[in-house]
Amino acid sequence: MAEKTGSYKDLVVWQQAMDLAVSVYSATKSWPKDELYGLTSQVRRSATSAPSNIAEGYGREIRGSYQQFLRIAQGSLKELETQLLIAERIGIASQATAQLLAGTESVGKLLRLLIRKLAAD
Numbered sequence: 001m002a003e004k005t006g007s008y009k010d011l012v013v014w015q016q017a018m019d020l021a022v023s024v025y026s027a028t029k030s031w032p033k034d035e036l037y038g039l040t041s042q043v044r045r046s047a048t049s050a051p052s053n054i055a056e057g058y059g060r061e062i063r064g065s066y067q068q069f070l071r072i073a074q075g076s077l078k079e080l081e082t083q084l085l086i087a088e089r090i091g092i093a094s095q096a097t098a099q100l101l102a103g104t105e106s107v108g109k110l111l112r113l114l115i116r117k118l119a120a121d
Helices: 012-028 039-060 063-089 097-120
Strands: none
Touching (some): 012 097, 039 063, 063 097
16 A cells, blocks of 8 residues: 555544544533433544544555545544534534534545545555
């Protein structure tokens, strides 16, 4: 697999996914304590899953495997988006939800571009 980066940490998509995960943790600190093992936990797991799968796929050093992990990261972003929308609907999410949703969209676009690039090479 011919990559131009020295590490997954050099990938803008991984960096943005990490920033999104950190933002999710900050935003969910104010959520109700009775949601800690429910929606809060799910949102945090989805958020951390995206950069984790980008890194894991990169580490596999096999193009097909890498693409599959990038697709899993995409799925995690869609889970996160759905969970944030649920939190918004039930009234536990703050105004930061719009910013987090924009983050999921941005990371998702970068993932799609990377998957297409890998498929074309």
